[in-house]
Amino acid sequence: MQCYIFVSNIKNTFMQKIKNIIFDYGNVIFAIDFRITQNSLKQLGIPNIETFFGHTGHHNLFNDLETGLITPAQFRDGIREIAQNSALTDAQIDAAWNSLLIGVQPGTHQVLLEIKKNYRTFLLSNNNQIHYDYIIDYLKKEHQLENNDSFFENSYYSHFMKLRKPHVEIYEQVIRENNLNPAETLFIDDTPGHLEGAKKAGLQTLLMTEKPENLGAFLKSKGLLV
Numbered sequence: 001m002q003c004y005i006f007v008s009n010i011k012n013t014f015m016q017k018i019k020n021i022i023f024d025y026g027n028v029i030f031a032i033d034f035r036i037t038q039n040s041l042k043q044l045g046i047p048n049i050e051t052f053f054g055h056t057g058h059h060n061l062f063n064d065l066e067t068g069l070i071t072p073a074q075f076r077d078g079i080r081e082i083a084q085n086s087a088l089t090d091a092q093i094d095a096a097w098n099s100l101l102i103g104v105q106p107g108t109h110q111v112l113l114e115i116k117k118n119y120r121t122f123l124l125s126n127n128n129q130i131h132y133d134y135i136i137d138y139l140k141k142e143h144q145l146e147n148n149d150s151f152f153e154n155s156y157y158s159h160f161m162k163l164r165k166p167h168v169e170i171y172e173q174v175i176r177e178n179n180l181n182p183a184e185t186l187f188i189d190d191t192p193g194h195l196e197g198a199k200k201a202g203l204q205t206l207l208m209t210e211k212p213e214n215l216g217a218f219l220k221s222k223g224l225l226v
Contacts, residue, residue: 024189025125031102040096045083105213166197
């Protein structure tokens with residue numbers, strides 16, 4: 001019992017020092033499922049799908065799209081080339097690529113508004129133009145929102161920044177532009193490798209271990225939300 005109290009006090013003391021929170025988007029706020037897109041891309045004729053596109057590693061085509069080094073049109077041409085099927089339409093490719101995007105569950109946006117009352121909050125997402133366009137359209141249709149701006153002081157997307165996680169430069173840019181003290185700033189992500197990059201920038205880190213619909217309970221369990 002004494003050990004439990006000791007650990008709990010350490011956690012509470014740590015969280016009391018946090019003044020800023022940077023959230024990842026996919027599978028922290030917005031539910032995604034990589035397996036769906038793996039299956040969708042496989043149906044387009046993509047071989048070796050496990051190594052071509054996965055949560056922890058994927059073809060450079062995706063990195064280039066996420067950092068804005070290639071356009072959506074060039075990405076689609078890359079998919080056609082790898083699938084060896086020039087007849088694939090833009091709509092077919094976009095549907096397969098966007099199939100991983102599930103959505104935001106009821107109550108999640110309210111959690112973000114609640115946490116914003118006590119912390120400076122930011123969004124940092126590895127994203128791309130095709131997914132971004134889909135998400136904005138989804139937010140408008142399903143949640144009557146123009147974008148994510150009401151939940152965060154600033155939102156950052158990799159394809160606009162020409163940088164992606166886990167490279168340390170992307171975290172440093174967020175820190176610099178918002179005059180953040182890294183020791184007082186918590187970064188929450190569902191990918192361990194992204195947390196390692198954040199640590200190199202001096203940020204405090206927290207691995208998201210719950211599904212996005214449980215974000216409120218997760219933040220409460222860490223002492224960040226009452």
